[in-house]
Amino acid sequence: MMQRFNFMNNTYRRFCIAALFALSLPAMSRAQLQFTGEAAFELSLGGTNSNFIFNEIPNEFRFAHLAINQFNLFVFAPISEEWSLNARVQFDIWGGGRLNPPRITLAAALWQPKESPISLSIGRFVSPFGLYAKRQLQSDNLFASAPLAYGYFVNMSDRRGLWPAAGQSGIYGTTDDVGLSTVYFGGYTTGASLNWILIPDALNVEIAVTNAALSSQADYTNLANIAAIGRVGFQPAIFWQQGISLCYGSFMQADPVNNLVRGANPFEQYRQLLIGTDAIFAYSFFELSGELIYSQWTAPRFTAATGFISALGDANKLVEYSVSNLSGYVDLKFEPPFLTGTYLAVRYERVLFLPYRDARTNTDNLGWDNSVTRLSAALGVKFSKAVQAKLAFSDQAFDGQAFNARDNFTLRSIFVVGF
Amino acid sequence: MRRIVAALILLLFISDAVAQTASISGTVTLPSVQSARGTARGNLYRNRLSPAASGTTEVAQTASAYDDVIVSAHPISFKAKFAPLSNARISQKNATFIPHVLPVTQGTTVEIVNDDPFYHNVFTLGQGERFNVGRRPTGDVQVKKVTSTGETKLFCDIHTQMNAIIYSLDTPYFTRAKSGGSYDLKGLPEGTYELRVYHPNFPIVNGRVELKAGQALQQNFALGESAQ
Structure with a gap:
């Protein structure tokens, strides 16, 4: 996220806050501006191999420490019968483990006529892709960490492209950061979104045109970086909700590190394709949910020794690589009927990196990142409508590596207060 | 004729009773x-x-x-006599508890009905009655007796915005304010x-x-x- 803050400098932040204030003015003059919020405090520790890009705990904070996990301010401004403004201003320790400056993660104008099956969002909004984007607040997330697709950084940089050694080359949140991204970064996207409820409580379609594909970290303003996101949600039975999502578009961004090659190789041409499915099965005191995402990137390749890799015989033309992975998780939640307000949950998740072919050397079955498996368990307690706590343990291992609770584990307790 | 006289006497008693309140x-x-x-x-x-x-x-x-x-x-x-209410009902409709506040007398049995075409849950937090009924399909009726007085706060685990209150009273003399x-x-x-x-x-x-x-x-x- 520090990369994002470099991009989102003070001037940009001030502009955003001023824009939010300006957008709020009509609402303030006509209706009651509503502020709510959510604060999440964290006491956590991690194993000796902890690393933010691996298990979301920076190594220097692997010992028991207390932090403000998130502080959110939500703004809801009804502008008219049909229009409203929604915004989220967020402080957090994402990335480096220290409290970041505030940023506006969400600021969207929502058009929603009463009784209409169609609604429209313009601005920065929750991405329609998948299930987790709607569960990313600590009060909605059963566990303390994000699923691997959202929290595990893959060897794909949105400034350098494919860099199989990158996972060992930089530390996230420092100047050594090499710009790695996750399969699905952040959960928010910028653009315009249409939600059409074709059959109430049975079938809806969401379509969004955005300024970057899901793994992009930057808040692009370059309209050449365009992506489309779609999701079909349906409810085949009362106990079963299903979603199918698709995303295709540009994901790379301009940066001094790629200035020299971008002229002959426009970075907008490199694309990410995601196909996902998510489901919720629920019955009585049990809920089974999860999602599976296939992601494919086309990107240039970078190495620390030679920089960007050019085609043989054409030094100006970068070789295009295609790599892919599968990521998914399954959650099982149980609410003990004899302990109201509590839940127990377990999660199995995995990221599987598929082999790729080196187009330059015609070599097949190459690996580009380490596949990983994570097991998690959580206990949550709701003390009142707005106060809850959870304790989550997880451990993870690369393929071929034994689970060792002292190396990669995380133990996180989160206390959440809504106001 | 006897019936008319009896009715008149009864009416007299009733009007007298009303006048006393x-x-x-x-x-x-x-x-x-x-x-x-x-x-x-x-x-x-x-x-x-x-x-x-x-x-x-x-x-x-x-x-x-x-x-x-x-x-x-x-x-x-004086000590008020009161009986449990009949037909005390809370509906879960359009992902909302209706009514939001249900006043009842102590000992009343409340029906909580899922009138939506999707699952709802009902669980309580804090003082009052404690229960969690799990996910319930359309038309499911849960019957809960309110033996305590004061607030019983209801929530739906699936729709976190949903909440309601059963307000239990030890008196028969109560009313809801008009709009x-x-x-x-x-x-x-x-x-x-x-x-x-x-x-x-x-x-x-x-x-x-x-x-x-x-x-x-x-x-x-x-x-x-x-x-x-």
């Missing part, structure tokens, strides 16, 4: 700016299959903020009462009154301030 009426005022019930995040992070779920703000759960105001009179100078804030408590026997005005967002306001037979007392209250 007193009433309290007045107006409850709420602060002009109420605290919002956390609408912003609910709109953005919940299931989008339902139009009501994606657009309804929680403030719109009740037609008027006064619908949540319950005025009750608790006898001090403009006026209330009318009738049929109160002569005696000393503690008047309580309840709204889930404000501290209870109370006052002590003495009623004579046939008296019609006017008593206004302002929630969020001290009692008048």
Whole structure:
């Protein structure tokens, strides 16, 4: 996220806050501006191999420490019968483990006529892709960490492209950061979104045109970086909700590190394709949910020794690589009927990196990142409508590596207060 | 002829009984700016299959903020007899509990019905009755006896914006305020009462009154301030 803050400098932040204030003015003059919020405090520790890009705990904070996990301010401004403004201003320790400056993660104008099956969002909004984007607040997330697709950084940089050694080359949140991204970064996207409820409580379609594909970290303003996101949600039975999502578009961004090659190789041409499915099965005191995402990137390749890799015989033309992975998780939640307000949950998740072919050397079955498996368990307690706590343990291992609770584990307790 | 005489005598007794009771009426005022019930995040992070779920703000759960105001009179100078209510019902409709506040007498059995075409859960937190009924399909009726007095706070685990209150009273003398804030408590026997005005967002306001037979007392209250 520090990369994002470099991009989102003070001037940009001030502009955003001023824009939010300006957008709020009509609402303030006509209706009651509503502020709510959510604060999440964290006491956590991690194993000796902890690393933010691996298990979301920076190594220097692997010992028991207390932090403000998130502080959110939500703004809801009804502008008219049909229009409203929604915004989220967020402080957090994402990335480096220290409290970041505030940023506006969400600021969207929502058009929603009463009784209409169609609604429209313009601005920065929750991405329609998948299930987790709607569960990313600590009060909605059963566990303390994000699923691997959202929290595990893959060897794909949105400034350098494919860099199989990158996972060992930089530390996230420092100047050594090499710009790695996750399969699905952040959960928010910028653009315009249409939600059409074709059959109430049975079938809806969401379509969004955005300024970057899901793994992009930057808040692009370059309209050449365009992506489309779609999701079909349906409810085949009362106990079963299903979603199918698709995303295709540009994901790379301009940066001094790629200035020299971008002229002959426009970075907008490199694309990410995601196909996902998510489901919720629920019955009585049990809920089974999860999602599976296939992601494919086309990107240039970078190495620390030679920089960007050019085609043989054409030094100006970068070789295009295609790599892919599968990521998914399954959650099982149980609410003990004899302990109201509590839940127990377990999660199995995995990221599987598929082999790729080196187009330059015609070599097949190459690996580009380490596949990983994570097991998690959580206990949550709701003390009142707005106060809850959870304790989550997880451990993870690369393929071929034994689970060792002292190396990669995380133990996180989160206390959440809504106001 | 005997029947007519008997009916006239009965009518005389009834009119005499009515004349012996007193009433309290007045107006409850709420602060002009109420605290919002956390609408912003609910709109953005919940299931989008339902139009009501994606657009309804929680403030719109009740037609008027006064619908949540319950005025009750608790006898001090005598012990009130009361019976459990019949037909006490809370519906889960359009991802909302209806009504938001249900006043009942202690011992009443409340039916909680899922009137939506999707799952709902009901669980309680805090004081009052404690239960969690799990996920329930359309038409499912849960029956819960309220043996305690005071608030029992209901929530739905699936739709986090949903909440309601069963407000259990140890008196038969209570009423819900009308949409403009006026209330009318009738049929109160002569005696000393503690008047309580309840709204889930404000501290209870109370006052002590003495009623004579046939008296019609006017008593206004302002929630969020001290009692008048």
